[in-house]
Amino acid sequence: MSKGFQLALLSASLLAGMGTTGGVFARETPLSTARPDARTRAEALVARMTLDEKIALVHGLFPPRAKGKTVNELIPSAGHIDGIPRLGVPLVRESDASLGVANQVEQRKGDVATALPSSLATAATFDPEIAHAGGVMIGAEARAKRFNVLLAGGVNLTRDPWNGRNFEYLGEDPLLAGEMAGAHIAGVQSNRITSTIKHFALNAQETGRMVLDARIDEASLRESDLLAFQIAIEKGQPGSVMCAYNKINGEWACENAHLMNDVLKRDWGYRGWVMSDWGAIHSTAKAANAGLDQQSGQELDTAIYFGDPLKADVEAGKVSMARLDDMVVRYLTGLIETGAFDTAMPARAQPIPYARHADVAQRAAESGIVLLKNEGKMLPLTRTAKRIAVIGWGADVGVLSGGGSSQVRSVGGAPIEIPLSSGAASSFARITYHASSPLKAIRAAMPQAKVTFIDGRDVAAAVEVARSADVAIVFATQWTTEAQDVPDLSLPYGQDALIAAIAAAQPRTVAVLETGGPVLMPWLDQVPAVVQAWYPGQRGGPAIANILTGRVNPSGRLPITFPAAASQAPRAVPVGLDTLTSLEAQAAANPANAAQYQLKSYPVDYVEGADVGYRWYERKNQRPMFAFGHGLSYTSFAYRNPVVHGGKALSISFEVVNTGRKAGVDVPQIYVARDGSAAPMRLAAFTRISLKPGEARRVTLTAEPRIVADYDTKLPGWRIVGGRYRIALARDATDRTLVSTTTLDPATMRP
Incomplete structure (x- = not known):
């Protein structure tokens, strides 16, 4: 085991045991000032290279379709770029890695990895330390598996509750x-591995x-969206x-000179490289001149644009x-800056150490599970409950995970795995459960x-089991995946009716939701306790049980608004889904001419503008079912003696007191x-603080200045x-x- 790998594992272990007091993750040295010799070193290497x-x-190659095109071993994964041995330029192997080292449809037979809960669950912790620990863990496993570039760092904002990929963001x-x-990216790169940030930008729905x-x-x-990336x-x-x-405003994202050259490289001073998404290139000269630096997974594009055509x-x-x-x-600078260049694979x-890493996943799940409702202090389950009915298909063997490129083959295997027979995700996604019952x-x-x-498939039988118990716990699921949006926000397979029927027979009913995002809850008034478990990862079973029984006090907060009705959102259904469904039906009816039934480019107007999520609801004076930031606890807290400061920076100091008994x-x-101003209020700072019963602590939060500011295109910059x-x-x-x-004093800041 290399020293770097040992240090990475030690870092993961230490982070897993760290406390969660304090504010947002500490600011690190900006890329533009870190390792000032990296670009100079890269330039010297390039000066010695031939054109070829x-x-x-x-x-780069897409290994599943590129066998025999390299003298190096092709590990089935996302990408492969040969090095230049005479100059010491390393071989690069890339893996998907949002939630763990991915192995979607088991391209690498028998290769397992630790599966974190969904990114929404991590976001629900409001704790960058937990995000960092997850990144450290994933990066350590990636290096052990011989990958040195991870396609992690998904940061696209949730604009629509039905987006099939919300769980990844x-x-x-x-x-x-x-x-x-x-924080997650920094954790990955602490292993001297390069992480991406993606998908730049406005990849806000999967339909079309x-x-x-x-x-x-x-x-x-x-x-x-750009502020999140920045x-x-x-x-x-x-x-x-x-x-x-x-496309963004008429230009393909990977040909968008404004985004790549003006915003990213000029305004933000970014020194690393821009890689394409797999199958996202449409040109050679235009893309290169617009700021794209590398074609990824070339076999998924219609041509190897950055091969012989670029040379020509x-x-x-x-x-x-x-x-x-x-x-x-830029490619070499990114590898050098992150340490991937100089760290041998x-x-x-x-x-x-999978057991130790599973603790990291469980901590993230327990910290991100959100107690949405707890009427009459239904939870935690008391030791007086002698008969408990657990209802819900799959809850006896595992927990659901989201589908697509982020799919992890977790330790313990997949007790349920269902291939898809149709749809855009069918080639690389399966409905998969982690073995955590x-x-x-x-x-x-x-x-x-x-x-x-x-399992609840026989509703009448489930009702009888629930009626004869002291407590009924109903597990409900909604599978979502990359490449497909959900058609609506209802729980599928009649689960809403199942929950309503159980609640009618058993007044002490708990609903546990394993979903990729918000769902509607027509039964909410009938159910005293609701737990949002997201996709809780490979230790999801114990994490959920610990929350239900009070071994862990719930602390998750919603990172996404749960609407009371689909009509509250800016778009009630996926834009373009009707057209896509019609074209797919025509292609199925005319297989010989299926190629002509392709969805063509169409606009999606983001009428909410910068007022994403909770800001939209405030702007429209709509009350959601559950608000962004909402989450209950088994204890209570009070805020006392707030003192606000202005001038050059906005801050507030206040006392947080645990007024409960836990x-x-x-x-x-x-x-x-x-x-x-009529503009909605914006989240400007947050923190996560752990307190014993009766304990008080004074906290100071300082607002992020770009949240307080508006972007002025005439400056250009923040005002x-x-x-x-x-x-x-x-x-x-x-x-x-x-x-x-x-x-506050007036001020301006660079873009």
Whole structure:
């Protein structure tokens, strides 16, 4: 085992045991100032390369379709770029890695990895330390498996509750998403592995993701999705940025000079490289000149654009030699800055302490599970409950995971795995469960009780089991996946009717939701307790049981708004889904001419602009079912003696007191808006603090200045208008119990 690997594992172990007090993750040195010799070193290497060597580094193989194209071993995974041994340029192997080292449809037979809970669950912790620990763990396993570039760092904001990929991302708020993504990326790269940040930008839905044109004005884009990317890049310093499939304001993301050259490389001073998403390139010279540095997974594109065509364009002067040199320099700079360049890949797979890493996953799950409702203090389950009915298909063997490129083959195997017979995700996704049984975990946590299981497919039989018990726990699931959006926000397979029937027969009913995002709950008034478990990862069973029984006090907070009705969201259904469904039906009816029934580019207008998620609800004066930031505890907290400061920076100091009888974790949040403005309030700072019963602690939160500011396209840059500002010390985005005002000085900041 290498020293670097040992240090990475030690770091994961230490982080797993760290406390969770304090504020957002500490700011690290910006990429633009870290290791100032990295680009100079990269330039010296490129000066010694031939044209063919340069070209070879700016396009990569897709191993499942590229056998025999390299003298090096091709590990089935996402990508492979040969090195240049004579110059010491390393071989690069890339793996998907949002939730663990991915192995989607078991390309690598028998290869397992630790599966974190969904990114939404991690975001629900409001704890960058937990995100960092997860990144450290994934990076350590990746290095042990001989990968040195991870396609992690998903930070696309949730604009629509039905997006099939919401579970991979970090919610709807740019500050929360940026802080959490930055911490995760920094954790990955602590193993001297390069992480990406993705998908740049506005990859906000899966329906039509390869062709849609995302439309939004510049100021709104800067204040929302781009701000999330900007914060995450500052915090995490990723070696690479991955551009998206879709268009933005008429230009393909991987051909968008404004995004890549103007915003990323000029305004933000980004020094690493921009890689394409797999199958996202449409041109050679245009893409290269617009700022794309590398073609990824070339076999998934219609041509190897950055191979011989790029060489020909360089020789013809359509792409300058200086631009090609910059492409290669950026690639090498990203590898050097993150340590991947100088850290040898092990010759063979290394041992991994999976049990220790599973603790990291369980801690994330327990900290991210959200107690949505607890009427009459139904939870935690008391030791007086002698008969417990556990109801729900799959709850006896495991917990659900999301589908697509992030799919982890977790330790313990997949007790349920169902191939898809159709749909855009059918080639690389399966409905998969992790082998972590909630039923077994509940039985272990409550040995004094008789715990009966029924899968719920026979509703009448399930009702009888529930009626004869003291408590009924209903597990409900909603599978979501990359490449497909859910058609609506209802629980599938009649589960809403099942929950309603159980609740009608058993007044002490708990609903546990394993979903990829928000769902509607027509039965909510009938059910006294609701637990949002997300996709809880490979230790999901014990995590859920610990929350239900009170061994762990719930502390998760919603990183995404749960609407009371689909009509509350800016778009009630996936834009383009009707057209896509019609075309698929026509193609099925005419298989000989199926190619002509392809979805063409179409606009998606983001009418909410920068008012994503909870800001949209405030702007429209709509009350959601559960607000962003909402989450209950088995204890209670009070905020006392707030003192607000203004001037050059907005901050608030206050006392947090645990007024209950249990130790617990609170997540104070502050929201700000200019006094007299109609603009919705914005999350400007947050922290996570653990307190014993009766313990009090004084906390100071300072607002992120770009949240207080507006983006001014005429500067261009950020402008804080001088004057009075409102600041809400809150438990969620709708809480206005404690609102103060202060005066801020005018200020401007660079883009």
